[in-house]
Amino acid sequence: MKLYDDPRSGNGYKARLLLGHLNKPYEYLPLDILRGETRTQEFLQKNPNGRIPLLELDDGTFLPESNAILFFLAQGSNYWPNSPLAQAQVLRWMFFEQYSHEPNIATARFWLSIRGLENTPFNQELLAQKQKQGHQALAVMENHLENRRFFVGDSYTIADIALYAYTHVAEEGGFSLSAYPEVCQWLDRVRIQQGHVQMER
Numbered sequence: 001m002k003l004y005d006d007p008r009s010g011n012g013y014k015a016r017l018l019l020g021h022l023n024k025p026y027e028y029l030p031l032d033i034l035r036g037e038t039r040t041q042e043f044l045q046k047n048p049n050g051r052i053p054l055l056e057l058d059d060g061t062f063l064p065e066s067n068a069i070l071f072f073l074a075q076g077s078n079y080w081p082n083s084p085l086a087q088a089q090v091l092r093w094m095f096f097e098q099y100s101h102e103p104n105i106a107t108a109r110f111w112l113s114i115r116g117l118e119n120t121p122f123n124q125e126l127l128a129q130k131q132k133q134g135h136q137a138l139a140v141m142e143n144h145l146e147n148r149r150f151f152v153g154d155s156y157t158i159a160d161i162a163l164y165a166y167t168h169v170a171e172e173g174g175f176s177l178s179a180y181p182e183v184c185q186w187l188d189r190v191r192i193q194q195g196h197v198q199m200e201r
């Protein structure tokens with residue numbers, strides 16, 4: 001397998017993290033999103049949406065979308081539960097991540113810590129809105145994690161992986177996690193899972 005990714009991407013890190021847990025070998029193909037390397041004709045033929053992460057399977061199939069990659073790779077492993085209801089709960093948190101969490105927390109991080117303020121044509125109002133909505137997502141997580149070790153059932157699943165990716169670097173988006181002690185304890189629990197890899201490559 002090949003993983004097209006930008007090392008700074010939390011979405012890409014989700015795939016790297018699960019591949020680490022699964023101890024699966026893969027070829028890493030780093031691209032620089034700031035230089036438009038996912039927008040070339042060559043890359044657009046692989047993923048018409050022009051984004052990483054992108055997994056290339058051994059038969060040449062291309063699979064984009066971080067959470068679809070997690071779903072695919074987790075099949076048959078402990079990171080994807082057996083019961084349809086537990087599976088649906090995992091999907092619930094992965095959809096939450098893509099709709100309520102990542103668009104706010106990852107975007108604020110991208111503006112503040114990756115692209116840099118000087119290159120970011122946004123207004124403070126938009127940043128404040130992203131941060132407000134990001135805090136709402138963190139509060140939902142905090143509340144859910146009260147009396148729970150992981151997001152679904154009592155074990156670590158791809159729901160945790162999807163949410164860990166941008167939560168553990170939320171401070172780079174201007175979010176202090178000190179008001180979320182349950183989230184902080186969960187982050188520590190995730191970090192000690194077997195095969196954990198750090199975001200920095």
Ligand SMILES: N[C@@H](CCC(=O)N[C@@H](CS)C(=O)NCC(=O)O)C(=O)O
Nearest residue numbers: 009011033038051052053065066067
């Ligand atoms: N929903 C997608 C989002 C992917 C995404 O936004 N990728 C960003 C990096 S984190 C990207 O490739 N940006 C480059 C661009 O849009 O040109 C996923 O979860 O994989």
